[in-house]
Structure formats: structure tokens, C-alpha cells
Amino acid sequence: MKTLDRKLLRDLWHMRGQAIAIALVIVSGVATFIMSLSTLHSLQLTQATFYQDYRFADVFVSLKRAPEALRARIAEIPGVDKVETRVVTQVNLDIEGFSDPVRGQVLSIPDEGESILNRLYLRQGRLVDSTRDREVVLTEAFAQAHGLKLGDSLHAIINGRRKALTIVGIVLSPEYIYQLGPGDLSPDFKHYGIMWMARKPLGTAYDMEDAFNDVVLTLFAGSQPEDVIDRLDDLLEPYGGLGAYEREDQISHRYLSEDFKQLGQMATIFPIIFLGVAAFLLNVAATRLISTQREQIAALKAFGYSNLDVGLHYQKLIIVVVLVGVVGGLGVGVWLGTGLSEIYMQFYRFPFLKYELQPGVVMAAVVVSVLAAVFGTSNAVRKAILLPPAEAMRPEPPAGYRQTLIERLGLQRMFSQPTRMIARHLERRPVKSLLSVAGIAFACAIMMVGRFQEDAIEYMVDVQFELAQRQDLTVTFVEPTSGRGLYELQSLQGxxxxxxxxxxxxxxxxxxxxxxxxxxxxxxxxxxxxxxxxxxxxxxxxxxxxxxxxxxxxxxxxxxxxxxxxxxxxxxxxxxxxxxxxxxxxxxxxxxxxxxxxxxxxxxxxxxxxxxxxxxDIRYESEIYTALKKTPRVAGTVARENAIRNLFDSFGDTLLIFTFVNTLLAGTIAFGVVYNSARIAVSERSRELASLRVLGFTRAEISYILLGELGALTLVAIPFGLVIGLGLCAYIASGLQTDLYRVPLILEPSTYAFAATVVLLSACISGLMVRRHLDHLDLVAVLKTKE
Amino acid sequence: MHTSTDSGNIVFQTLGLTKVYDMGEVQVHALRGVDMELYAGELVVLLGPSGSGKSTLLNILGGLDIPTDGKVIYRDHDLTRSTDRELTEYRRYHVGFVFQFYNLIPSLTACENVAVVTEIAKKPMRPEDALAIVGLNDRLDHFPAQLSGGEQQRVAIARAIAKNPTVLLCDEPTGALDSTTGIVVLEAIERVNRDLGTTTAVITHNAGIADMADRVMQLSDGLLAEQHRNKQKKSPQQLHW
Structure with missing residues (x-):
């Protein structure tokens, strides 16, 4: 190892506190980057593989009823590759030991044995045998939610008739990766189930022998979906066609796409903030390091090290910190990525997850981090390069201070001497002060982002279920019914x-x-x-x-x-x-x-x-459920309680994890910025502070001078942070405005308070850590060393 | 004035050397036209009070600074017309520096502080040998903070001579030391000059040191005020201040 590299390692060890604080910020940035991108790519890869292997359709359409003969005409539409006709119905389900209303969707499997499109991935058991009319296969999520196993049976109200069905298979479908019941806000595996039966028994029950009410098809590559859809709609209009739509509008696919978009968004915003802050911190630390090593730089140059050698030396030091951060970030990112993928797998029912870390993502993380650091520190390194050795030999001239605005306004009498020192110090380097404020502000902002989703969802639920839809139950009929249906239900007890x-x-x-x-x-x-x-x-x-x-x-x-x-x-x-x-x-x-x-x-x-x-009346709940299950016309019942509970059940854990991770991330930034500023302040001013101690100032008083400055920065930063946080949340919310849902920009006062508190706490902790250094200030030694 | 006329032995020659520092509103004339020579193998002491321009002169001779006007010839090279790269090379292969405040790298041991220079030199001695010359072969693995001031300065001297430089330039080498320690340091410098034949220039405001020189130059207010050759060179032990 070259001696200069040895110096580098020892310098790093000497500034390890700062280096770790900065590396942690980089870890956070790289981790969020790796986590979101690797999860995104893994999910996309899994989705693509599943779609392809199980022939997910391109175009979907439901209709009232059409004869099977129409299938040939659909197949003739130019651009259509494969066609599959199906019978799809909504049913009520009855599961032993579960009194809540359960709705379900039953789809047909061709009598020949297997679908050609939207094929099923068989997790357990087998597909249905068309010669037996009571066999059914269920989605894994539904089976798991009710603990149903192969051979178990459940009851379905099929066209008004209660029928016992035997479970012969547990499956997954590319069509129902995200299983959302009609009108539901979140997947509810307990109250909504998807299952498949053989075409014949299902068709017979619904008067669809040799007929269908649902079509899916694939297109040849290069064909125009719009043209196919127009022709299909024309063809199906007489048969009660409900309008064909492309894969992009298929509900499961849509939700996946929206989530992918959010992951992509997360992969940009957070890393930009973290790497920006890291670059700033590196710049501050490098500037300080270079200014404390002025004489060393002068000596190196005097002994014939070129400007480039010296520049590279400091650049290397910075890159080592960055690489430590990147490696840490990779580890944490992969760990979080697998965790996040598992969370997604609870919502998304893929048969498998191909979690993999793409080399391209890793490369991107390294390149982006190193570039950010090199760019951020270019000014500091340039100083080292340009430092003329003869000048560097002399100590730095005393820093130029001047009276602050407050003092020029004549308000100085209101402030003590130490407070004036704080103000002058802050005003002397406005850019650095501003950037510190910005860094701390971003910590505060990230904290708010973590809580934003929770606030927004709570608000949406409040509006949706407390103000707009206040019913306890919603009962839908199989078909439009005469107004008398109302009175029948009204007369139910309870x-x-x-x-x-x-x-x-x-x-x-x-x-x-x-x-x-x-x-x-x-x-x-x-x-x-x-x-x-x-x-x-x-x-x-x-x-x-x-x-x-x-x-x-x-x-x-x-x-x-x-x-x-x-x-x-x-x-x-x-x-x-x-x-x-x-x-x-x-x-x-x-x-x-x-x-x-x-x-x-x-x-x-x-x-x-x-x-x-x-x-x-809640006391009659089960009587009402039982009565509704027995009413033939009822296609399904949704209980509001269940919908709300399910929403929080499904998002609760995720939100908790997000809040936790964001708190950590925000804490990292706040700690990184404050600790760094504090350490640098100690190094820059220990002489000055030691002099004050010699003059009789107490430890508390000099701590005030130093930490007061950081306190001032933190307090100024918090309101900015709250505003930036609001802006970030607004930006995130703007990405969540779709026809599926629109997340409102709602932030509870408690969120503002929480964000401010986390930042203050982080600042206090780093302040205390630095305070230790102040307490151990060696007065004599400090005064003896030359400036 | 000087007695040696063998211009082939001239290592340095300056002509009308002028240096003006622009300090915002005021201009500081550090050198106001200095003409001087330095001969191979001699030990020269440049005397002068602070502000007389001696450090500026040394920095220019060492290729650390460039004059505002005038010429510096090192052997047959005009340093005033050298590029930054050439000056770096000049410092790397030809000059050894010793500074008042040692300028050791605190994170490197004594041996490593020397190695940092030998690694980039052409035909250096081993760092251990350089440290042996200054009598520090038992302090190789000590960090600067573990060494006394005199020891630190001797490490600095070892560092300066390890590359086998043509010239050794010492800026107040004893300025931060008490006289006893200072004498040990001067002995090291003298030994290098004597044993290795390295042309040596020592600047100091301490007139007591002048007696160990072959030649003494007196700088005052940016001008070479006086110079003389010592008839009887004293050894450092004979000096006191």
C-alpha cells in the first residue's frame, strides 16, 4: 500500500464519526434506490413471466349472452389470435363457520380440460373434471383466508340454488394477481373469492348451454387493439356487450401498473434527496479536512507531489466513504427489497417471485452515488488542487466576520455576546448555513412522507364511510328488480x-x-x-x-x-x-x-x-345475513365494517413498515447533517472555545455558543421542512390521481408534530454526542498548537 | 564579493528578484530586486528579521512560488519560465524542504513520513537510512504526536534528504525549538551538508546560527543588505543563543 493511501485510511479513521454519519446517509439513499428498483424489476419480471407462461389475454369483454357460434366470428376479426369464450357469474358463498356474507366470482373452465387463455397455475390438486358437476378450484388467497383444503366443500348460491362444491384444486391466475371485488377498496380475501368450475355445469345452471357471457382474446403482434375493440363491440352489441377493453384497463393489471409507477417514483425522489444531502455533507467535511490539512498539502506539494496527485488523494478519500455507503446501501437495499417484495406478494398473488438484483441497478447505484459525491465535492477538491504551496505554508488568515443585520439595525443590546457570536457565525457563511437548513428540512420532509399515506387513507375512509356511504350493508340483486324488493328487505328483523x-x-x-x-x-x-x-x-x-x-x-x-x-x-x-x-x-x-x-x-x-x-341493528347481524343468504335474488352483500377493517388490515402493516423505515431514513439525514455540522464546528472553533474557557466561561456557556448555532439551524429548518414535506406529499399525491383512486393531500397536525419531533430528537442526540467533545476540550493543548 | 569564481559550481543564481504581494488595497514588496548565487556544496545562512523577505526568497528558490519580476536560474534551468508541471518535477527530484513547523503528516509514522517522499523520488535512500542519519533509527514507528519537537524536526530533515536532493532548503528549522534541541537539529543539517555534500540554505532570524555557515547573507526589507564568508566555521555544539 502506498504511504499516501495509508494516510488516507488513518485520516478516515480519525474522522470516522463524520464518515459514518455521511456513509449512513448514502446507505439510506442507495438502499431506497436498490429496494424500489430491484423490487420493481423483480415484480415486472415475475409479472411478465407469469403473463407469458399462462397466456394472459390482451382484450376482455363481458356481455349478456351470446351463442357459442359467435365465437368463430370473433376469431375472424383481423388481428385476433386466440379466442376463449367463458361463462362468468357472481355468486354468494356460504362457508361453514363463517357467518359474514361472502361474495364470489365463478368462471368456467372449458370442458376440454384447460383454458387456452388466462390459464391457471395449479398450486395443489388438479383442475376440474367436466363430467362431475360439483367440482371447483379456488384461488390460493381465498383458500388460505378460510383455511380451506383440498377435499373441503363450500356452498354457493348458484342462480338461486344452493349447491355444495368440492375443492379439487388451489390455483393462481394471471387475471387475478390483484383480487379486488366489485366496489371494494382493497383486496378482501375473506369476503370475496374467485373460483373456477367446468363450463358444462356452470352453463347449465345459468342457462348458458352452448352460450357464453364473457370473452377474452389475444392479438397478433402489431395489430391495432382499437380496431379489434371497435369491431368486437359492434359484433357483441346485439348480445348485450358491455364494451371491450384492453389489458391496460384490466383491473388487476391496472393496480399492478399503478404500484409499479409508485415504486418508480420512490426510486427517484428519495435517492435524489439522500444523495443530494450526502454530497453536501461530503463537501462540508472535505472542505474542512482540506483546510485543516493546508500545511500537509503544502508539504506534499513542496516535496513534489503534483496538484493532480493531491486532488486525487482527497477524491479517493471521498470515494471510499461513498463506496462504504454504497456497499452498505446494497446490503440494506436487498434486505428491504426482499421484505418489500414479500409485502407485495401478500397483495399480489404470483405463483413465484423472481427476486433478483440486476447488475444494471447496482451499477447505476454506484455510478450515481460516486458522481453525486464527486460533483458535490468538486469545489473542496479544487481548493486542494489550486492551493499554492507557498501560501498554504502560512496559516489561514483569520476568518472575516462582520456585524449581522440585527446588529446593524441596532438591536444588539437585546442579545448577549455569545448569541452575537452565533449570529455572526451563521451569517458569515450563508450558503453553508442555508444548505444545512435545507438538509435538516429534508429530514423533516421525509418524515412527513412516511406518515402521509396513513393520514390520506384514514381521511379517505372517513369521507367514504362516515360521510358518503353510511350504510351498514349493501345488498345487490342478481338482476334489476321491482321496487318491492326494498320492502322485503326493510321488513327483515333488525x-x-x-x-x-x-x-x-x-x-x-x-x-x-x-x-x-x-x-x-x-x-x-x-x-x-x-x-x-x-x-x-x-x-x-x-x-x-x-x-x-x-x-x-x-x-x-x-x-x-x-x-x-x-x-x-x-x-x-x-x-x-x-x-x-x-x-x-x-x-x-x-x-x-x-x-x-x-x-x-x-x-x-x-x-x-x-x-x-x-x-x-348490530344485534341482529347474523339473522340478517342468514336471511339474505336464503334470498334467491340477492347476488351479494357487502358489510361496511368488513370493508373498513379489511382496508386497515391490508394496509396497516405496510404503512407501519413504511413509517418505521421513513423515520429511520429521516433520522439518518437529521443526524448526519447536525452531527457533521457540529463536529466541524468543534474542529473549527475548539481554539476559540478553549480560549473562552480559559477566560472563565463555563462548559455550559461554550456549549451554548456551539450547539446554539445548531439549534438555531434546526429550528429554522423545521418550518421549511414542513413546507417541503407538504410539497413532496403533494408531488406523491399528484402521482396517485387515477381513475381507480385519488389520494387526497391530507396531513394531520399530528404528522407535522411527529416530523418536527423526530428531527429535534435527532438533533439533540447528535448535539449530545458532540457535547462530549466539548467537555473534554484540552485547554492547554488547544492553546499551544499553532493556528 | 564572493571569493569563489567557479561559475560552473553555481547551483542558484537570482537576478533582480522581485516579489510583490497584492493584499487587496495594499501592495507588500517582499523582495525588491535580489541578486545572489548559491554554490554547490556550501551551507549558507540567510539572516533577517521577520518580514525581511527571507521566506519568500526560499519559497521562490524551492519552486513553491514565482517572482513578480527578475530571474531564478537553477543550474541551467530558468525557474521563472518553468511551467507548473516542471516546477513540481523540480521539487520532486531536486529540492528538500525543512519547515519551521515541521509540516509532518500527523497520520503517518516517522518512517512513513519519509516514505511518502521516497515513493515518488528517483534514487532515494531507504527511509530507515535517512532516519538513521538524523539519529532516529529507534523512532521509526512513532507518530508525530509521540515525538518531541526536536525529533519531529529531525524526521522532517530525514524526509527532506531521503530523496538525495541537490539542495536542502530550511526555513527557520529551529524556530519552534529550544536551543538545546535546536542544536541537535542543526547538527543533523550540518551532517547532511558535510557527509552528502548537499547544498544547504538555512534561513533564520537567529544570528547565533550564522556561525555554522560557510557564507552568511543578510536580508533586510526585501534587499540583500550584506553578505560575508565565515573564516572559521563553527560546529553547532559551539553555537549558543
Whole structure:
């Protein structure tokens, strides 16, 4: 090893506290980078492999009923590769020992034995035998949620008839990687199950022998999906087609894509902040190191080391710190990445996870970190390079101070001498002070990001379930039913209040933009389901016209007063022009609303309802569930309690982990910045402070001079941090505005307080660590060494 | 004035050497036209009070600084016209420096402090041998903080001579030392000059040291005020101040 390298190692050891603090910040940056990118790539790879191996379809469409003969005509559409027709139905399930209502979706498996598209990955058992009509295969998530095993049976209400089904297989499907029940906010494996039966028994039960109500297809490479979709819609229109859509709009795929987008976002924002802060800290530390080693630099140059040699020497030192951080970050990143992937695997049902760390990601982490450090420290290193040896031989001239603004304003009498020292010191190097403030502020901001999701979800739940949808139960019918259905349910024991609703699938069109959703007809004076305006006040439902979710109006480019074209996708499929009369604020889904009787008129139907919202006495819960299960017309029941609990169950752990990780990360930055500033302040000013001690200042007093400065920086930084945090959260929220959900920018006061507290605590801890150095200040030695 | 006329032995020659420092509003004239020569193998003491320009002169001779005006000829090289790279090379292969405050690298041991220089030199001696010359062969693995001031300065001398330099330039080598320790250091310098024949220039404000020189130059206010040759060179032990 060269002697200079030995010097480098010893210098590093000497400044190990600072080096570790900086390396930790780099660890955080690299770890978040590696964690998000490796998870993202792994999930994408897993998804792609699963899609390809199990032939995930390109185009999807549901319809009312079409004869099997139509399949050949679908296959003839130019661009279509493979076609699979299916029977898909919603059912109610009855699982022994579980009284809650459970909904399910049953899909058909071709009688020939295996699907050609959206094939099933068999985890256990076998696929169904078409000659036996009571066999079923379940998704793994549902089976696990209820502890169902091969050979167990469960009951399904199939077309009004209760049927016992035997589980012969446990499967996974590329179509249901993310299993979200209709209207649900989060996957609820206990209350919503997906299963497959042989085509024949299912078709027989639903009057679909030689007929189908669902089609999936793949396209030849290079064909235009839009053209295929147009032709398919034309072809299926007479058969009650509900509008074909591409893979991009398939619900499971959509959620995956959104999460992937978020991971990508995380892979940029956090590393940028961390590496930015690390670069700043490195610059401060390197500048200080170089200024304390002025004479060493002069000596090296005097002995014939070139400017380049000296520059490289310090650059190497910086790169060693960075590489330590990168290696640590790689380890932590892989550890967090596997953990995060496991969390995702709870939501996403992949048959396997190919977690792998791509060499490209590692390379990127190394290159980005080293570049950030080299760029960040270029100024300090340049100083070492340009330092003329003859000048370096002389001690640095005393730092130039001047009176601060406060003093120039004549307010100095309000401040003690030590406080003036603090102020002058801060004002002397405004850029450094500002950057320190920025670093601490970012710590505060990151802390807020960690809590933001929790706040937003709690708020969304509050709005959704406390203000807008206040029913305890929502019952949907298999088919639109006469208004009498309402009275039947109202008369159930324990039901306190009931409100009917009508839901009609429709394509909404304005100009050249359109969106496929449903129009909900609700009661004008409803107390259970209410529409809210931007101030969360209930909107009075106008007798005519349609009310749109704000985001939907934005997507369609329509405003209140404009005429919306409604193409109903049910019954006689009327097409009507309806004025938009108001907009509502909603965080989940994109719906359109009308008064129920207005919707009935639009549909040319009588007093038809699709379902009923109920509020009920909790004591009669199980009686009501039992009664509903026995009611043939009921397609499904959703309990609000379950929906809320499930939402928190599924996100709770994740949020907790995120908050914990973010707290650590934010603490790292706060600690890194404050500790570094403090250590440097000690090194720069120990002489001055020791002189003060000699003059009779107490330890507390000199600590005040030094730590007061850091305290001032921290206190100034916190409000900035809160503002930056708000901005970061706003940026993250802006990425979470989709037609699936819109996360509002909500930050509770407790979040601000929490962020500020974490930063203050980190600052205090680093302050205390430095205070130790002050207590051990060797007065005589400090005064003896030459400046 | 000097007696030696053998210009072939001239190591350094300066002509009208001038150095002006621009200190913002004031200009400091550190050197105001110095003409001098240094001959091979001699030990010269440059005397002068602080501010007389002696450090500036030494820095320019050592290629650490460039004059505002005038010329410095090192053998047949004009240092004033050298590039930064050439000056670095000049320092690397030809000059040994000893500083008032030693300028040792605190994170390196005595031996390593010497090695840091020998590693980049052309035909260096072994660091251990260099330290032996200054009598420190039992202190190889001590860090500067574990050495006394005199020992540190001797390490600095070992470091300076380890590369077998043509010239040894010492800037107040005893300035930070008490006289007893200072004499030990001067002995080391004298031994190097005598045994290795290294041309040596020592600058000091301490007139007591002048007696060990072959030649003494007196600088005052940026000018070479006086120079004389010692008839009787004293050994460092005979000096006192």
C-alpha cells in the first residue's frame, strides 16, 4: 500500500464519526434506490413471466349472452389470435363457520380440460373434471383466508340454488394477481373469492348451454387493439356487450401498473434527496479536512507531489466513504427489497417471485452515488488542487466576520455576546448555513412522507364511510328488480332503514372522449348514500341531469351545463343526452349519479332497483345475513365494517413498515447533517472555545455558543421542512390521481408534530454526542498548537 | 564579493528578484530586486528579521512560488519560465524542504513520513537510512504526536534528504525549538551538508546560527543588505543563543 493511501485510511479513521454519519446517509439513499428498483424489476419480471407462461389475454369483454357460434366470428376479426369464450357469474358463498356474507366470482373452465387463455397455475390438486358437476378450484388467497383444503366443500348460491362444491384444486391466475371485488377498496380475501368450475355445469345452471357471457382474446403482434375493440363491440352489441377493453384497463393489471409507477417514483425522489444531502455533507467535511490539512498539502506539494496527485488523494478519500455507503446501501437495499417484495406478494398473488438484483441497478447505484459525491465535492477538491504551496505554508488568515443585520439595525443590546457570536457565525457563511437548513428540512420532509399515506387513507375512509356511504350493508340483486324488493328487505328483523339504488353500466361520451363506468341512481333524500361537494357538504340531488365525479369530468373535459352522451350498456341500450348538473368529490372510482326515478325514466323502465343499502341493528347481524343468504335474488352483500377493517388490515402493516423505515431514513439525514455540522464546528472553533474557557466561561456557556448555532439551524429548518414535506406529499399525491383512486393531500397536525419531533430528537442526540467533545476540550493543548 | 569564481559550481543564481504581494488595497514588496548565487556544496545562512523577505526568497528558490519580476536560474534551468508541471518535477527530484513547523503528516509514522517522499523520488535512500542519519533509527514507528519537537524536526530533515536532493532548503528549522534541541537539529543539517555534500540554505532570524555557515547573507526589507564568508566555521555544539 502506498504511504499516501495509508494516510488516507488513518485520516478516515480519525474522522470516522463524520464518515459514518455521511456513509449512513448514502446507505439510506442507495438502499431506497436498490429496494424500489430491484423490487420493481423483480415484480415486472415475475409479472411478465407469469403473463407469458399462462397466456394472459390482451382484450376482455363481458356481455349478456351470446351463442357459442359467435365465437368463430370473433376469431375472424383481423388481428385476433386466440379466442376463449367463458361463462362468468357472481355468486354468494356460504362457508361453514363463517357467518359474514361472502361474495364470489365463478368462471368456467372449458370442458376440454384447460383454458387456452388466462390459464391457471395449479398450486395443489388438479383442475376440474367436466363430467362431475360439483367440482371447483379456488384461488390460493381465498383458500388460505378460510383455511380451506383440498377435499373441503363450500356452498354457493348458484342462480338461486344452493349447491355444495368440492375443492379439487388451489390455483393462481394471471387475471387475478390483484383480487379486488366489485366496489371494494382493497383486496378482501375473506369476503370475496374467485373460483373456477367446468363450463358444462356452470352453463347449465345459468342457462348458458352452448352460450357464453364473457370473452377474452389475444392479438397478433402489431395489430391495432382499437380496431379489434371497435369491431368486437359492434359484433357483441346485439348480445348485450358491455364494451371491450384492453389489458391496460384490466383491473388487476391496472393496480399492478399503478404500484409499479409508485415504486418508480420512490426510486427517484428519495435517492435524489439522500444523495443530494450526502454530497453536501461530503463537501462540508472535505472542505474542512482540506483546510485543516493546508500545511500537509503544502508539504506534499513542496516535496513534489503534483496538484493532480493531491486532488486525487482527497477524491479517493471521498470515494471510499461513498463506496462504504454504497456497499452498505446494497446490503440494506436487498434486505428491504426482499421484505418489500414479500409485502407485495401478500397483495399480489404470483405463483413465484423472481427476486433478483440486476447488475444494471447496482451499477447505476454506484455510478450515481460516486458522481453525486464527486460533483458535490468538486469545489473542496479544487481548493486542494489550486492551493499554492507557498501560501498554504502560512496559516489561514483569520476568518472575516462582520456585524449581522440585527446588529446593524441596532438591536444588539437585546442579545448577549455569545448569541452575537452565533449570529455572526451563521451569517458569515450563508450558503453553508442555508444548505444545512435545507438538509435538516429534508429530514423533516421525509418524515412527513412516511406518515402521509396513513393520514390520506384514514381521511379517505372517513369521507367514504362516515360521510358518503353510511350504510351498514349493501345488498345487490342478481338482476334489476321491482321496487318491492326494498320492502322485503326493510321488513327483515333488525333492519332500521333501507334505501334502494339502481346501477346501470354505461359509456359516457363527451366530444371524442369517453369512459366506461356505471350510472348510479340514488334516492333524493337519502341518509345512507349521499353525494358530497368539495366542502364535504351533502349535495341536494336535482330531479334531472347527471352528477359526475370531479375527476371524471376532468377526464371527459366536460363542465356543469354541458350535455353528456350516455350510452347505456344494458337492457334496450338507450343513448341519451343528459346535462351535467353538478360535480362531486370522491376518492375511489369514477361514477356518475342521477336521481333514481330519473334514471328509471332514462331506462324506460318502471320502479326498478339494483340493490338496497341497509342500516341495521348490530344485534341482529347474523339473522340478517342468514336471511339474505336464503334470498334467491340477492347476488351479494357487502358489510361496511368488513370493508373498513379489511382496508386497515391490508394496509396497516405496510404503512407501519413504511413509517418505521421513513423515520429511520429521516433520522439518518437529521443526524448526519447536525452531527457533521457540529463536529466541524468543534474542529473549527475548539481554539476559540478553549480560549473562552480559559477566560472563565463555563462548559455550559461554550456549549451554548456551539450547539446554539445548531439549534438555531434546526429550528429554522423545521418550518421549511414542513413546507417541503407538504410539497413532496403533494408531488406523491399528484402521482396517485387515477381513475381507480385519488389520494387526497391530507396531513394531520399530528404528522407535522411527529416530523418536527423526530428531527429535534435527532438533533439533540447528535448535539449530545458532540457535547462530549466539548467537555473534554484540552485547554492547554488547544492553546499551544499553532493556528 | 564572493571569493569563489567557479561559475560552473553555481547551483542558484537570482537576478533582480522581485516579489510583490497584492493584499487587496495594499501592495507588500517582499523582495525588491535580489541578486545572489548559491554554490554547490556550501551551507549558507540567510539572516533577517521577520518580514525581511527571507521566506519568500526560499519559497521562490524551492519552486513553491514565482517572482513578480527578475530571474531564478537553477543550474541551467530558468525557474521563472518553468511551467507548473516542471516546477513540481523540480521539487520532486531536486529540492528538500525543512519547515519551521515541521509540516509532518500527523497520520503517518516517522518512517512513513519519509516514505511518502521516497515513493515518488528517483534514487532515494531507504527511509530507515535517512532516519538513521538524523539519529532516529529507534523512532521509526512513532507518530508525530509521540515525538518531541526536536525529533519531529529531525524526521522532517530525514524526509527532506531521503530523496538525495541537490539542495536542502530550511526555513527557520529551529524556530519552534529550544536551543538545546535546536542544536541537535542543526547538527543533523550540518551532517547532511558535510557527509552528502548537499547544498544547504538555512534561513533564520537567529544570528547565533550564522556561525555554522560557510557564507552568511543578510536580508533586510526585501534587499540583500550584506553578505560575508565565515573564516572559521563553527560546529553547532559551539553555537549558543
Amino acid at each position: 333492519v332500521e332503514h333501507a334505501e334502494a339504488f339502481r346501477v346501470v353500466p354505461a359509456r359516457l361520451r363527451f366530444g371524442h372522449r369517453s369512459y366506461r363506468t356505471s350510472i348510479q341512481g340514488i334516492e333524493p333524500d337519502g341518509v345512507l348514500q349521499r353525494l358530497l361537494d368539495a366542502e364535504l357538504k351533502p349535495i341536494e340531488l336535482p330531479p334531472a341531469g347527471v352528477i359526475l365525479t370531479k375527476h371524471l369530468s376532468k377526464m371527459l373535459g366536460i363542465r356543469p351545463g354541458d350535455l353528456l352522451t350516455v350510452e347505456v350498456l344494458e337492457g334496450r341500450r338507450p343513448v341519451r343526452e343528459v346535462p351535467v348538473v353538478a360535480l362531486v368529490k370522491e376518492y375511489v372510482g369514477l361514477s356518475a349519479y342521477m336521481e333514481r326515478s330519473a334514471l328509471n325514466r332514462l331506462m324506460h323502465e318502471g320502479n326498478a332497483i339494483s340493490g338496497v343499502h341497509l342500516s341495521a
